[in-house]
Amino acid sequence: MNIHAIKAIYFFEMARTFRTLLQSIISPVISTALYFIVFGSAIGSRMVAIEGVSYGAFIVPGLIMLTVLMQSVTNASFGIYFPKFIGTIYEPLSAPVSYFEIVVGYVGAAATKSFVIGLIILATSFLFVPVQIAHPFWMLGFLLLTCLSFSLLGFIIGIWARNFEQLNLVPSLIITPLVFLGGSFYSISMLPPFWQTATLFNPIVYLVSGFRWSFFDTADVAVSYSLAAIFVFSVLCVSVISWIFKTGYRLKN
Amino acid sequence: MDPIISVTALDKTYRSGQRALKGVSLEIRSGEILALLGPNGAGKTTLISMICGLTSPSSGQITVGGYDIVTDYRAARSLIGLVPQEVALEPFEKVLNTVKFSRGLFGHPPDAAYVEQILRQLSLWDKRNTPIKELSGGMKRRVLIAKALSHQPKILFLDEPTAGVDVELRKDMWDVVGKLKASGVTIVLTTHYIEEAEAIADRVGVIADGDILLVEDKDKLMAQMGIKELYIELQKPIKAIPPALASYDLWLAEDGGRLTYVYDTKAERTGITGLLTDLSAAGLALRDLQTSQSSLEDIFVDLVKD
Numbered sequence: 209m210n211i212h213a214i215k216a217i218y219f220f221e222m223a224r225t226f227r228t229l230l231q232s233i234i235s236p237v238i239s240t241a242l243y244f245i246v247f248g249s250a251i252g253s254r255m256v257a258i259e260g261v262s263y264g265a266f267i268v269p270g271l272i273m274l275t276v277l278m279q280s281v282t283n284a285s286f287g288i289y290f291p292k293f294i295g296t297i298y299e300p301l302s303a304p305v306s307y308f309e310i311v312v313g314y315v316g317a318a319a320t321k322s323f324v325i326g327l328i329i330l331a332t333s334f335l336f337v338p339v340q341i342a343h344p345f346w347m348l349g350f351l352l353l354t355c356l357s358f359s360l361l362g363f364i365i366g367i368w369a370r371n372f373e374q375l376n377l378v379p380s381l382i383i384t385p386l387v388f389l390g391g392s393f394y395s396i397s398m399l400p401p402f403w404q405t406a407t408l409f410n411p412i413v414y415l416v417s418g419f420r421w422s423f424f425d426t427a428d429v430a431v432s433y434s435l436a437a438i439f440v441f442s443v444l445c446v447s448v449i450s451w452i453f454k455t456g457y458r459l460k461n
Numbered sequence: 462m463d464p465i466i467s468v469t470a471l472d473k474t475y476r477s478g479q480r481a482l483k484g485v486s487l488e489i490r491s492g493e494i495l496a497l498l499g500p501n502g503a504g505k506t507t508l509i510s511m512i513c514g515l516t517s518p519s520s521g522q523i524t525v526g527g528y529d530i531v532t533d534y535r536a537a538r539s540l541i542g543l544v545p546q547e548v549a550l551e552p553f554e555k556v557l558n559t560v561k562f563s564r565g566l567f568g569h570p571p572d573a574a575y576v577e578q579i580l581r582q583l584s585l586w587d588k589r590n591t592p593i594k595e596l597s598g599g600m601k602r603r604v605l606i607a608k609a610l611s612h613q614p615k616i617l618f619l620d621e622p623t624a625g626v627d628v629e630l631r632k633d634m635w636d637v638v639g640k641l642k643a644s645g646v647t648i649v650l651t652t653h654y655i656e657e658a659e660a661i662a663d664r665v666g667v668i669a670d671g672d673i674l675l676v677e678d679k680d681k682l683m684a685q686m687g688i689k690e691l692y693i694e695l696q697k698p699i700k701a702i703p704p705a706l707a708s709y710d711l712w713l714a715e716d717g718g719r720l721t722y723v724y725d726t727k728a729e730r731t732g733i734t735g736l737l738t739d740l741s742a743a744g745l746a747l748r749d750l751q752t753s754q755s756s757l758e759d760i761f762v763d764l765v766k767d
Contacts, residue, residue: 210535210568212564212565212566212567212568212569212570213565213567213568214564215565215567216561216562216563217566218562218567220551220558220562223554224553227553234506244472262751275625281494290551291551294549294550294552295545295547295549295550296549296550298515298543298545298549299563300566300607301514301515302513302514302515302541302543303566303568304535304537304538304539304567304568305537305568306535385545424555446533454530456517460515460516461475461476461510461515461516461518461519
């Protein structure tokens with residue numbers, strides 16, 4: 209195992225984060241804080257409680273998920289797309305590094321970044337709405353697994369993308385709608401029956417539901433389903449990545 | 462001596478259908494400087510990319526230091542430093558950090574003293590905390606070399622190292638190459654500049670159209686193919702070569718004012734003395750004499766032309 213290589217990639221990527229602190233950490237935190245003010249404090253105070261939880265607090269897990277999912281995908285996809293775009297990818301590809309080590313370095317850095325952003329947003333939410341955390345251990349676990357699995361997805365997108373347009377395509381056209389329709393701002397029991405069923409095909413529902421359960425001990429779907437969903441999704445991403453490296457898809461001629 | 466790199470029957474057909482290499486075999490000796498010459502699109506970069514693991518071969522085998530580049534890729538790649546043709550660097554990163562990154566990537570623990578030594582050697586030490594985007598083109602090239610040397614490779618690939626590089630950097634670069642060779646590093650470079658190959662290479666390989674036309678010791682190559690020409694300027698133009706001189710390999714310039722005599726420097730008798738005697742016997746008065754030796758460039762152009 210080439211530990212020095214993993215460290216080199218990881219810290220090189222983290223250095224990028226610190227170079228662009230404003231854009232990479234402060235900006236997502238501010239935009240989420242705006243959601244807290246508008247939906248949580250302002251509108252939330254006029255809304256009825258959902259399953260015994262005030263609306264302002266109810267949307268906290270969903271909002272954290274919204275940001276963390278977007279950040280994981282964009283960080284990881286940019287992290288691997290940029291070296292491809294400027295040509296520096298030649299170095300990891302010609303170094304004595306296994307594919308596993310490359311993925312650990314890039315995906316690890318992207319996941320770390322979104323995990324930290326998630327925690328900062330959580331801390332910020334305490335300023336605006338009363339939040340309780342029923343299962344802190346599970347809360348951190350769900351957050352971490354989500355960061356990892358969606359950073360894996362981002363890594364795939366970064367390798368697949370041929371230009372910046374494609375790079376932004378998946379986050380804006382797929383992830384955003386799925387998160388908004390995934391129960392971030394409502395409980396799926398509030399939907400008409402047909403949409404309740406349709407929603408169950410949205411993988412994000414399971415993430416948000418499990419994450420919300422760790423806060424309020426109430427869930428739209430069973431927690432075991434949520435865990436299984438993350439697990440299946442991660443396995444899927446890992447298989448795609450190992451196929452990418454095996455075939456050299458969009459990496460090698 | 463065992464070759465440090467051995468390429469056997471290497472074939473590459475790109476997805477576009479273009480066949481970039483046609484069953485190339487090549488052995489690179491430990492400690493030598495091998496210059497690969499060839500026109501654009503000959504397959505030089507494809508060959509290097511495959512040895513370094515950037516391009517997958519369609520068929521054939523490559524070993525580096527005895528290690529197969531596919532099954533033993535870690536051992537094989539640890540020996541190699543690559544300076545790519547295109548300047549590809551993370552623009553916002555600082556010089557020192559990007560060199561440290563390369564060293565880590567190749568599995569080496571940090572070594573501040575060694576990294577400093579490389580940066581000083583390449584006149585980059587003063588710029589170590591400068592973001593790469595603020596460097597000139599020549600400086601960026603130095604950074605690429607520093608990165609390639611960061612893990613003390615046994616083999617250094619320089620792909621078109623001096624394309625668009627000023628005289629000073631070229632000189633620095635050959636200084637570094639000289640020192641590396643002295644320390645036992647094998648150097649493989651591709652170039653368009655034939656003078657360069659002529660000046661520093663031990664052996665020269667010529668690639669054209671995906672084939673290696675020859676690999677030969679440079680001196681041997683130049684001696685073997687070293688043809689000399691003697692130009693004889695005449696006082697008065699003549700209409701045809703006099704019959705008395707028919708036995709010599711002569712040809713007459715169009716204006717009739719100059720004779721060119723082609724001879725082989727290696728031959729036992731060059732025939733120059735006899736020719737000069739016969740010239741005056743034929744009543745031709747000489748104005749001037751001049752000789753020229755074919756350079757590697759002539760040899761190269763001849764080879765690639767066929």
